[in-house]
Amino acid sequence: MNPALRVRNLSKSYGSIKALEGMDLDVRAGQIFGVVGPNGAGKTTLFSVISGFLPADSGEVEITGQTLRRGSPPPRGSLSILPQDALFVAELNLGLQLRHYGELQGLSPAKAASEAKRVLDIVGLPEVHERKAKSLSHGMHKRVGIAQAFIGSPPVVILDEPTAGLDPHAAREIRALLREIQTGKGTVIVSSHNLAEVEDLCHEVAIMAHGKLVRQDSIASVVGSATVIVFRLGRVPVAAELEPLRALPFVSEVLWSPGEERLRVDFDPEQQPPGPAARDMLGALIEAGLPFVEVQVGKSLEDRFLEETAVK
């Protein structure tokens, strides 16, 4: 079975700046795939080349087994994208604009009209069909942007920072929406600076830095098996209060990090699996009278991201 997206040795420069340098990527079909990387890592350039906005200097892109011709759009109906910062025509009805996009994808006018209504229903905004784009809030604009990407149900949908600039409530709604839309048939590729979001939403992740792929793996593999449990405490602990924790036989190190205001406890999962280990540690903290706010078992994607992008 062809992967939804295959990128081989892709390079793109802006003058002397190399935005992509021999980038490789394979995205399996039927999943939500995350792309993360620091600013300037090349995420948006990668999406721009895949979507035909920018011609690549060299390399190859395959979308559902079809090769992308240099400087051409993707094969019709194979891919769509929510471009970062793209705006709709302010003075026009959104229904008209969505119908236009549908027709450009090769749909008949009648089918394009029904698709416009369908995708607005999906994102929960059927009422904006007759509204002008200039009347939308930022969150609504994002939702309609996502809606246009699903016109014609393309097999690959790229969402470049779909929750950027949204308040936490709206961002959560968008994530819930994406989970609902992606029912296992299509492939959704999401980039985000919010690593917790990617960890929460995606099945697999690619970490990019300096225009290259640093690591690609499932979220579970990237985060790794838990050897550390991190506590966010209600106050700064004194040394004596940490003694019950240190006394646990499977605990190897207890470290209070004032900068992060977190208590990191390393342990041996061979001696005690992560679940029971967390339970025992919580018991020790309660015994010491230390209030805790949050517990995180294992490293977060953010920790891994910082490690991967710092080392390489």
Next chain:
Amino acid sequence: MNPRDVWVIARFELARHLRSRHAIVAGILLIGFCAFGSYRLAEFADRLSEVGTKLGPALGFITGAIESTTGLPATDIAGLLEDHPPVLVVLFALVLAFMPVLCLILVYDQTATDIETRHVRFLLFRSDRVSIYLGKALGALALLSLAIGAVLVVVGVFLAVRSNALEGMTGVVYLGRIWLTATLYALPFVALLGLMSALVGRARRSFGFTLLYAFAVMTLAGLLSLVHEDLRSIRYLFPSVDRFDLMLDGFRDVRGTALYLSVYTLVAGALGLWRFRTRDL
């Protein structure tokens, strides 16, 4: 290039332009033009009917007026006035005189706002750049054609009701010729403004740069002609030159201007297309 995409984009462009601010401004200007033009032309028609079109002194006066506007030879103008309804000949001259301004106001923003707001990115993964560019140009041309048509219909109806200046079907056919000529004459402007739009990528700058360009070309041509008369040809870099030749009936009289405008359209169109295809969008 996909002809269906060109058609789909042209239709969308027409809708976009018709709801845009510049179209509203142009609409107000056109209403003003229609109202003022219709009134003056009707007055003119009344006066003509009083003195009779065959009267030498009256025709001499009209010929002089058209000559000063168009720069056409008096003998050619006299011929036009003999062969066609004189009021419509004046209308033809007025339409051609205002065409550069009308084109500039109506179609300066072909791809510029789409580039500026990145709306073009909603199109780029759905169609190729050539289809997008040509679709937008076709939409712009259709808009101009509609605007000219609307002006001619309004003025034509007014003249028909107010006087017999149309002279029946002869006048209606001549109005059709004015519309077709003006629409075709819009082509080099659509190409030039498309080029500016793709070059600049900002709507207001595109408008300003085109004005500046026209001014620079005319000024430079005037100044350099003082050095050498042949350098006056620089004015051909802006397609307003010799446009009144298009009023003439003889194929030989029109051929040179038509060829120049065709070449201008092709060159400006090709440059604009090349820029749109190669620029980061």
